[in-house]
Amino acid sequence: MLTKLLGALIAGLLLASLLAFRQETAPASGVPSYTSDGQLKLPEHYREWVYLTTGIDMSYNPALSSADHSMFDNVFVNPEAYKAFTQTGTWPDKTVLVLEVRGAQSKGSINQKGHYQGSDVMGLEVHVKDEARFPGKWAFFGFDNETSAKMIPQNMDCYTCHSEHGAVDTTFVQFYPTLLETAKKKGTLSAGYQKETSTKPPAK
């Protein structure tokens, strides 16, 4: 009886540790979560996800006048999707990509030149792959608060632009330097992107 109790106790303790450990190490899970009226909840821990890249003042419109100050774009992806991409060269279902826009500052503390990132988040956009939920598998959400956002309608330009020019599965992997190498090795670059780069190699 004592042995049985001891066995059960040890098993219980180990199970509890396992669950506690799992909970402690998985706060950053990227499974997309929605409100009852279909809005996407902002992934709370996206800053602890895997970082893909940063751009500054990027635009596909050369005529667009610059804003009055520079902006950085940081891109993060949920760790599960990142891991799958490194193995397959493409995105699994339930991929969540977060684009965080931050104001750029220039002179501050000892910095005299160039730009660094300020505390203000000026925008948050999320691109979600949820095959059973969205007709085109992917959807965009633009957050104007830190809680939830409505889906951007599928007739908006972002969908066609991503679909036509995204290097992998409607996403701009051509701007994610480490993943671009993976996609090249795995042979997962889209036909559109390959055609674009074969006729006009990317300028430095």
Added chain:
Amino acid sequence: MLTKLLGALIAGLLLASLLAFRQETAPASGVPSYTSDGQLKLPEHYREWVYLTTGIDMSYNPALSSADHSMFDNVFVNPEAYKAFTQTGTWPDKTVLVLEVRGAQSKGSINQKGHYQGSDVMGLEVHVKDEARFPGKWAFFGFDNETSAKMIPQNMDCYTCHSEHGAVDTTFVQFYPTLLETAKKKGTLSAGYQKETSTKPPAK
């Protein structure tokens, strides 16, 4: 006897799952590792660590002429140290900060303006806190290959500059937007940084 065996079996299985889970989720462990002759090994999975910030063309010398093309600096920290910082506002022993320098590209694919990050890593510097190993607790390492690097001698300027101007514990937390907020809340900003910002507020 059967109960005892069963208890031991369950306990063993649970322990094995716990260890397997731990191993699977901790490939990015940031404990600094050295070669037998005291060089720091490059942390292999630093791109999967926690991202802190990116700057472009930053310099504390306004007279320095720009290089012929722009460079981004990305900063990563080992997850254990990041977690400790969010709780305490300062860095624990065995903190490893990695600065990755990447060339900036401008026109490529559909991008016409601003800059995005290219595939070439132009530099890698690591700042390590290892209290028992380094007299000043921290040391810098500049990598010119992807394997290991010698410590930068302690009489170099980087040590005094970080010590005098770093917002938290000789590190430039003033340029890590999310952690700067944490340090303010936890009251861990250095006296030097507080004096600097009270006499000359950072310009936007």
